[in-house]
Amino acid sequence: MAYAGRSGSDPIARTNEVYQGTLTVLLTVYGPESYQIRTLQQVAEQAFFKYPTNTVYAENLTTHVLGTLRNLKAEIDGGVIGSLQKRLTGEVLTDFIQLARATVDESEGRGKNVAAVLAAAAYEDTIRRMGAAFAGVMGRNDLDEVIGALKKAGVLQSPQLGIAVSYLKFRNDALHADWDKIELPSVHSVLAFVEQLLLKYFG
Numbered sequence: 001m002a003y004a005g006r007s008g009s010d011p012i013a014r015t016n017e018v019y020q021g022t023l024t025v026l027l028t029v030y031g032p033e034s035y036q037i038r039t040l041q042q043v044a045e046q047a048f049f050k051y052p053t054n055t056v057y058a059e060n061l062t063t064h065v066l067g068t069l070r071n072l073k074a075e076i077d078g079g080v081i082g083s084l085q086k087r088l089t090g091e092v093l094t095d096f097i098q099l100a101r102a103t104v105d106e107s108e109g110r111g112k113n114v115a116a117v118l119a120a121a122a123y124e125d126t127i128r129r130m131g132a133a134f135a136g137v138m139g140r141n142d143l144d145e146v147i148g149a150l151k152k153a154g155v156l157q158s159p160q161l162g163i164a165v166s167y168l169k170f171r172n173d174a175l176h177a178d179w180d181k182i183e184l185p186s187v188h189s190v191l192a193f194v195e196q197l198l199l200k201y202f203g
Contacts, residue, residue: 015058015065018114019044021098022065029072040068062114069117073124073175097122097191116182119190120174123167126197130155133201144168155201163193 019040026037043064051057100118124143131137131146135153147164150156156164167190173181 012054012058014111015061018065019061022068025072026068036068036072040064062111066114066117069114069121070175070177073117073121097195100187100191112182112184112187113177113179115187116170116174116179119187119194120171122194123190124171126194126202127164130197130201143171160193160197167193 023037023040026034026040030036044061047057047060047064051060097118100115100122127143127146127150128137131141131149134155135146135149137146137149141149144165147156147161147168150164151161170182170186170190172178
């Protein structure tokens with residue numbers, strides 16, 4: 001459902017882009033009839049009719065989208081829905097990056113925060129996909145262990161190795177909502193790095 005009909009639709013357009021992309025991710029992970037998709041759709045509809053201004057509507061829905069993405073990551077990390085590598089395709093990873101770029105310029109409000117979560121999710125899944133494909137790491141090892149295995153296998157070498165290690169802190173900060181530790185340039189850098197890895201190893 002799209003809600004671009006209100007006057008001054010820029011905040012709505014940006015929010016809807018993130019919302020629709022999140023639905024795509026949920027569809028891939030949980031399936032079309034999932035509770036997660038129905039819940040997020042209900043939240044979007046209620047927010048549109050409940051809140052009188054674009055800004056309040058956008059902030060409310062973005063908050064719920066952020067919570068949905070963080071819950072998805074928590075379930076993946078806990079092994080509830082299995083390996084993300086088996087469920088998310090390269091196309092969906094590209095969606096993560098596109099969604100992050102769609103919100104990364106929103107320096108006010110929660111745009112940076114949503115972009116950071118999306119970038120962290122894309123970074124983690126790309127590293128895990130590489131670990132499974134090139135270093136035989138199939139379980140839920142800590143991410144630094146996966147990077148170590150990729151180093152041992154000769155897949156990640158300098159300077160990519162050092163960059164991958166340095167973004168572990170970004171990933172942790174994003175997934176633990178430590179927003180004051182994350183700056184917009186870092187989001188840009190992580191997105192560019194993930195794109196390089198996807199092109200090189202899965203392009």
